[in-house]
Amino acid sequence: MPETSIENEAPKEQPRLPWEIGVFDAHCHPTDTMTSISDIPHMQAMALTIMSTRGEDQELVDEVAQRLGDYQNIADKGSNGKIVPCFGWHPWFAHQISVLNDDTPTPDEEATEAARKIQHYQRVLTGLTESGRDESNDNAFFETLPTPKPLSTLLAETRKRLLAHPNALVGEIGLDRAFRLPMPWQEEELEVRNAELTPGSREGRSLSPYKVAIAHQKALLKAQLQLAGQLRRAVSVHSVQAHGAVFDVLQELWKGHERTKETKRQRKARARDERDEFLANEDDHKEKEEGKGKEQHKAHGQQQKIESRGEKEEGDATKFPLPYPPRICMHSYSGTAEALKQFLLPKVPSDVYFSFSTAINFTGPSPEKVLAALQALPDDRILVESDLHCAGEQMDGLLEEVVRTVCRERGWSLEDGTRKLAENWKRFVFG
Missing domain, CATH: 1.10.10 (Arc Repressor Mutant, subunit A)
Structure with a gap:
């Protein structure tokens, strides 16, 4: 009988992931597919940090947490709950919020509601028709968008939900320079739309030329960061092509509160x-x-x-209240190793964590930048996430994959690495 070559040998079986230590998803969106929520109690993950992003899902996150129970960090063991709810307004939907103060006069106090709506979108969106040209296309697009909600209303609603869940986070919030608003739904698209998905997201629609002005995004981000500080809650931050701008907003809140070496x-x-x-x-x-x-x-x-x-x-x-959030997660961090250093300076008064997902960080054409950032981080500032819109086996699978990737790249054993990541998540959520 001929000898069996190394190439023909069956691959070695991977060591089992120690789920019982606790695998925690630092950022996910299962309420985008409500039919998957019934799978959460059967998942191997210990707890899910579930984000809200827009008007359609705030109440859904609240409802799921009430139904399945908030995760409680009691003696390092969870209660029967698996949910850490998060309430926030995502930058993709920042245009739907009016950040004008109640005492700020509108451009035309006598204007109709429809006219004020158009004036709002003219202020907060870029990519508008050039001056002197027909603006009817802009106005037609604006008419398909919702009437903006006052920032004061959003903050009051978010505060109420946060107080109802003592361990809830603020999220998903942040800045995004790349995102463009999707075009309105076409009748033929609605006919084939997946009815199981929660409305409000892009869902594959083609993109318009309109973006949300970064100054408007910053104003919304700052207000939500301040609310998180007032209630001493952690935040989950979205940042695309905007790590420097996010840092600038945080630095403004940190000013005068920088850490010094204390006995x-x-x-x-x-x-x-x-x-x-x-x-x-x-x-x-x-x-x-x-x-x-x-x-x-x-x-x-x-x-x-x-x-x-x-x-x-x-x-x-x-x-007691703070002017800035005590803990921050830069979710699915895609910046450079050099850029993350500014968040980790000893004087920064917030504890900043960085989470990684397979879908965003390790499946692109050049993951080397992400791996360099992962290698540059201290052991105690790393988190993992699925960033998935559907709970169940697929979410568990993505979590296992990213835990294995992080452990491999950091040189951790699966047991030690899973324990480190669990401890990091608990410090991030509970302090």
Whole structure:
């Protein structure tokens, strides 16, 4: 019998992925296919960080979290819930939000609602018909778009949902210089449209020449980042051809709050000062409404409650508002290794993480740039995601693939790597 060559031998079976340690999807969109939601309880992934992006899916993410349960980080074990809901407005839909302040006069106070809608889209979209030419094509396109929602309304709705889910994140938010709005649905396209998909996304439609002005995107991003800071929530950030612009917005919020090297005693003193300032401000506000005596009693009760829980003084400050989000995930990071360094400077007061997906990061024609960025990151700032629109076996498969890729490229064993990634996700979500 002839000898069997190496080439003819069966490939070695890969070691099993240790799902029981915990595999966490840092960014996904299963509410885009609601028929897949029933598969989530049967998935091997421990928890899914589910993004909202637009008007059609905010309530769906809320509904899925209520139905399947929020994931709870209790003694490093999850509850029966598998969902971390995220509420935010994606840059692809930024044009649907009006960022004018309530006291800012509109260009024409007497204009009809239809005229004000056109004026809004003229302000926030680029790629418009050149001046002096027939603008009817622009206006016809604008008429197919929704009436813009005031930013104040969006923020109030998002705050309400975040408060209903104490561990919810703000996301997906960000900037995108490349995206163009899709053309309106044509009758023949609607006839063959997949009815299982949640409305509102592109769904393969051809693209128009219109883009959302980056200044408008920045205003929406900044407002949502500030809301995340006020509630001490992490954020998931979309960035396409805009890493520098995203950093500029964050840097504006970080200004004056940069980290300095502190001793343990200084950290405790700072936390105590922040707590005292917060309680003092609360006292001033409440005294005007309810009376000084009642509020002093309440403040004393709050202090007793903190002490009775045995919380460390340096942890007390995490209960109070910030002007910037405490933790940030740059999702499906596609920038260079050099660009990510600015996010990791010791003075940056937010903890910035970088997540990777097979679909976006490792299937392109030149993944070398992504691999270089992955290699440049500290062990404790790496996350994995599926970025998939459909829950179930396919999502588990993509998660397994990206975990294996990250472990291989970082030189981690599957067990050690899966544990590191799980710990990173928990710190990102819960702090």
